Structure formats: structure tokens, C-alpha cells
Amino acid sequence: MNKVSNNWIIFTDLDGSLLDHDSYSHKAADGLLGELEQDQIPVILTTSKTRAEVLSLRAELNNPHPFIIENGAAVFIPQGYFTTKPEGCIETDGFWIFRFCQERSYWLAILEKAKLIFPHSFSHFSVMKEEVIAQLTGLSLEQAQQANQREFGEPITWLGVDKAKHEFILWLEDQGGHVLQGGRFLHLSGACNKGQALVWLAAEYKKQRNLPTTKTIAIGDSGNDIAMLEQADLALIIRSPVHESPKLKRTHGFFISEEFGPRGWNAGLRKIL
Template identity: 80%
Template structure:
């Protein structure tokens, strides 16, 4: 037996880049649920942010947070708790990299070399986070409730930005360019998390095949867009589509955000 699983980025993909609305994709989301095709929210966002959105979407499936740092599986979702998972509250959690405190310590050291060249969420007031992201104050509080990585706003010139990224990499960090921010974490990514969860689906549900579909719009989605069986790149109003190494099995939407998500995914399905 074969099953499809959809792994989707949020900001700029399922959610509109400016308004964060998912209205244009709601009808298809309902159809996917009826057809028993899981939609896995796969994002740089925090657990708190995703839990709020899951309630809004009535999504009961596992979700991937902070660019693949951890997978949260609702307890009892699979017949057996995966061996690699820890059990916390109502979830089985698979963790793939170091916690936020490790990266905050590294950024303190970086301030000595890159003075006044960057800021990051832990150093910002939540009112400022709301301003730079377009989120409400309540949403900004959720966005700052990070567990594994740290979003960074680069304030200097592009040349210095590359030097900054290289320095963080030399210190053991992994830096991804998102739609708005640099994201610093360990060497985890959405692609490895996708592969782990797809394998778990296949084993736990005793399937002959899992067909994965990844949807994203920016650089921090590339790993899962490369890893999935099929990839849908969502056009962005603010940046060019990310470039992939794969030569087949990928599509680029004609429209932006959730409109492109809806029309593009319908063509793939």
C-alpha cells in the first residue's frame, strides 16, 4: 500500500507573506484531510506558534519546528512510540540539534567581532519583533519562545554578512537564509527531518511506499525540496525562487503564497 504525505513551509507558502492568511488554501486542506493525506507543517517557527496554527487549521498531524531541529508527534499518533523519541507532555519528540542557549552564547561572542552589525530575537523587545515581522504582539511572543535556534537580523552590508555566516559556521553553527532572517542552529534541516518522519510513516503504517511532496519558497526549504519525491516551489513577491540541484520532479507555482500553494499542489496531486 502507498500513501502520500505533504510537507509544507508556512510563511510565504501556505501563509501569505504579508497578511499570514491561509484562506486561499483552506478548501484544498480540507480535501487532503478527507483523502487521508497528512499535511506536515514544516517551518522555522516555534512549537508555540505551530500549536496555535494547528488549532486554527484543525491539523492533528506531526509537525517539524525550527528548520528541522525537532519533530513533534502527538502521543498515540503511531501505534508505537519511535525509539528515538522522548516523551514530553502530549508529544513524542525527536530532537536533531543543540538547544537555543548554546547558540545565544555563540552570538554573545560574535558581538565582539561584528559590533552593531546584527540583532537577534533574544536581544529584541517583543514590540520590535512584532514590528520587523508584521506579527501581532501576541504572535511575536510566541515567535520568541524558541527552543533550538535563533533568528538573526543582519544590519550591515552584504559583504560583511557573508563573513559573519562563515564565522558562525567555523564555530559549529549552521546558518540558513529564510524569507526575512538568517536562522542559526545546529546541523539539522527540514530535509533530514522529512526523511526521518517519512521512514517512520512507512514502518509504523506498514506501507510499501511513501510518496513525499515538499512545498517551500526560500533557501531554508531547499533541503526538503531536494529530498522529497516531488517538490513545489512557491513564487515569492520579495525574492527569486530558490535554486535546486535536482533536474526533475519539481514545479514552480504561477501564483504567490497560498494561491500558488492551492493551484500548484492540485496539479501535482
């Protein structure tokens, strides 16, 4: 890759984007990830996954940068990554953490009420055995355990009819919840999204690194990526083998990959850069 200006920041979804939908492999993107690191272009893992899942993957990818978990619920910045701790961050476990919504327990209490109104119509991670989560996601038991270490929201699997699903979502929204349709699950949390987290972190880079401007690229494949795909300067939609591509309101500055998953990620991002 030719040397590009180092005020680019790349925000990428994981499942179905940087990671293959079925195998969770990132192999096809590894070469480009190495080049980006060499060129000092941060790749920010921006995902519906938990902190435990991302920490495991970050180690695998040798990614030292901040990351965004649970659909924009919180930004985690390694302590000392910036010169000063960003305003509004708490300091825990070696990270500066900026939170955008309430903790998981708050949403679990709302789901308990929902069970009275929509009996036997849905299930969710906190009541599932890890074997069931592994079966639903294709993850190993250890990975399923990490996926269940949620801090800010709850993945839900809908078991009822489509019409009732719409009513269920409206009911959750009336309770102050924010519901996103991901590749596999409904995700319930507060009024947070990946776009809001992208804007906050890009502004922090600009301030802390004293940059005249930052240029952001967002990469994603499903509905829970729309907010960041709309907010970024440039967007790359990764084609999915299992669902339609997200529909954006923006009319320019976006690209659609020809291939799926990390192959599409690699080819599409090379083309943009």
C-alpha cells in the first residue's frame, strides 16, 4: 500500500466484515492490517461483541488501539495511549472507559417485565446455557462464555412471529430501550450506537494528537453498522452471504465490496486507500 496521510482512522465491524461470517477467520485481511499498523493508521475494532471477546481478538491481531464494544455502548482506550485521560472517562483495568449507556442489569430487569407481555416469544443470553449460545453463534464454548460477559446490553433471539416481533421492539423502545437488528440477534441497550462512539473517538484523536483534521472510514455489513457508516467520511459496506446489505441515506462517499467478509474488507479498503 502506498503511504497515506496518518490522520486516517478506520472503524471496523467484526462479524461478517473483518471476520468471516461462518469461520470467524480474518486471514484474508491480515496482510493489509499489518501494512496499516506500519503506516500508523489505527484500526478501531467497533463491534457488538463484549470486552472479553475483543481483548482476546486484539491480542490475536496485535492491535494496540482503542476499541468500541456492544454496539457503541462504551469506548475503551488503553491507559497512556493519549497524553491525558479524556474528559468523562473512568479508569478501570488499565483502560480509560467512556460510557454511553446504562449497565446490563438495567436492561435485564426490563426483559423480565417483557416476559409477562410476550410469553415464550424470545430468549436472551443471560438465561441461555453456554452450549446454546455456542450453537446459535457457531462459537466455541470458551468464546460463548466471553460473549455472555456483557456489561451494557443484551442480545435477544426472537422465537415468535414477525408481526409480534415488531410490537416487541416498539414496547422495548417505549421503556427507553434502543433495539438494533444485528446479523444474528436483536441487541437491546440504551440510546447508543457505533456512529456516536465513532464521532466521540475521532474528536478525541484530533484533540489529543493535535491534528488539523481526522478522516474516518467505517466498515460494516449489517443494520447495527448503519450509524457509523452514515457518520464516517467514507463508508465501505461488506456484502453478506446471509442477509441484504444495509441501506444508507448518504448518496456519496460509500462503496460496496464485491466479495464477502475479510476478502471484501481487504479488496474494498485497498481500493479506497
